Amino acid sequence: MSALPADGAGAEVLVPHWLTAAHRVQLATAVRQAMTGHPVHPVAVIHLEDVLTELHVAAARDAVWPASAARVRLATGWDEDVLPVRLSAAELASVLALSELPNAVRGLLTGNATA
Amino acid sequence: MMDTRFGGSAGLLQRLRPTRVGVAELREVAGALLPCLTTPGLRAELVQRSGAGSVVVLEEDERCVRVHLGDLADEMTRAGVRPTTTGISAAFASWIAHRPVTDAAAAARGIAVLDWSDARRTTVGWRVVVLRGELALPWTPSASADAAALRRTRAAAIARAHDVVLDLRTEGPVALWSHASIPALASAALVAPERVLARIAAAGLALDDMHVVVTPDRPVACAGPGIAARLAGEINESSVTLPWRRLPDLPWI
Numbered sequence: 338m339s340a341l342p343a344d345g346a347g348a349e350v351l352v353p354h355w356l357t358a359a360h361r362v363q364l365a366t367a368v369r370q371a372m373t374g375h376p377v378h379p380v381a382v383i384h385l386e387d388v389l390t391e392l393h394v395a396a397a398r399d400a401v402w403p404a405s406a407a408r409v410r411l412a413t414g415w416d417e418d419v420l421p422v423r424l425s426a427a428e429l430a431s432v433l434a435l436s437e438l439p440n441a442v443r444g445l446l447t448g449n450a451t452a
Numbered sequence: 453m454m455d456t457r458f459g460g461s462a463g464l465l466q467r468l469r470p471t472r473v474g475v476a477e478l479r480e481v482a483g484a485l486l487p488c489l490t491t492p493g494l495r496a497e498l499v500q501r502s503g504a505g506s507v508v509v510l511e512e513d514e515r516c517v518r519v520h521l522g523d524l525a526d527e528m529t530r531a532g533v534r535p536t537t538t539g540i541s542a543a544f545a546s547w548i549a550h551r552p553v554t555d556a557a558a559a560a561r562g563i564a565v566l567d568w569s570d571a572r573r574t575t576v577g578w579r580v581v582v583l584r585g586e587l588a589l590p591w592t593p594s595a596s597a598d599a600a601a602l603r604r605t606r607a608a609a610i611a612r613a614h615d616v617v618l619d620l621r622t623e624g625p626v627a628l629w630s631h632a633s634i635p636a637l638a639s640a641a642l643v644a645p646e647r648v649l650a651r652i653a654a655a656g657l658a659l660d661d662m663h664v665v666v667t668p669d670r671p672v673a674c675a676g677p678g679i680a681a682r683l684a685g686e687i688n689e690s691s692v693t694l695p696w697r698r699l700p701d702l703p704w705i
Contacts, residue, residue, distance in 0.1 A: 423686045
């Protein structure tokens with residue numbers, strides 16, 4: 338199930354958050370812990386599942402079209418494992434609401450830190 | 453767009469502020485290389501014409517390319533080819549490797565893949581390509597190719613596409629198909645979408661309504677419609693997303 342429309346009509350804006358491989362693992366772990374550890378609102382579950390999907394899609398996007406992220410990494414000096422994870426406002430809010438989210442990842446998602 | 457016929461290895465600065473490739477240097481390279489590059493069936497020579505400059509002639513079956521050396525040098529300059537003997541030699545060899553594909557080569561060795569069918573890169577169609585080394589070169593049927601020959605060549609190209617060995621990697625709900633050395637072949641498997649579905653299922657991913665995301669010369673992504681839209685909708689690259697059942701109906705280019 339996905340909260341995103343399939344045809345792109347009315348699709349939400351997805352904002353890129355540049356995360357290292359380690360930060361992506363921490364984000365996925367926090368989301369899974371939250372979904373299995375305690376009751377989560379059904380709408381939040383959909384958004385959190387979409388976040389897990391996006392973590393895979395981000396890696397797939399980079400496999401198919403590596404050039405655009407590579408250009409950003411070249412310009413910023415970021416490491417090879419830094420990828421844009423693109424989240425909607427609702428997905429981001431559902432993640433930031435998790436008490437399990439490590440502070441380093443929270444800082445990156447709120448723009449208070451850099452990869 | 454970058455001209456890849458000359459190898460496409462020039463740096464950005466060289467392309468923005470190219471140093472001129474001289475006709476004399478190109479003539480010297482062509483004179484040395486052409487005898488080595490001639491293969492059975494391919495006549496490649498430099499024709500000296502008094503007062504009109506030299507012409508490079510490539511003749512292979514029904515195909516004939518004639519280019520003035522001066523024009524070729526200008527094209528190399530625009531493409532940012534380094535004006536050294538090594539740079540010009542590599543560019544000249546690459547240019548010859550990019551020569552048109554003959555009807556006979558397409559019939560004997562063609563492989564069906566998806567390619568852009570419009571200049572704006574908004575639609576894709578089936579195309580026969582022929583491998584030369586690690587290049588996959590598109591075939592455009594000659595005026596003399598009749599309908600029956602066209603059908604035979606395309607049918608044989610589809611049969612060969614079945615046999616192309618591709619790598620399958622799953623990334624969560626996305627299946628990615630790629631070729632180890634020739635990116636253009638990644639879409640060859642799509643001639644048999646049911647087999648694609650079966651292999652993806654064997655890899656542990658059930659795609660009831662598989663959509664394919666195609667950018668020719670890049671890996672092919674397969675996913676459900678929502679995920680395919682998410683994958684392709686957030687990137688400034690040309691791509692076409694379509695349900696797998698439409699694949700057999702795509703036109704030939």
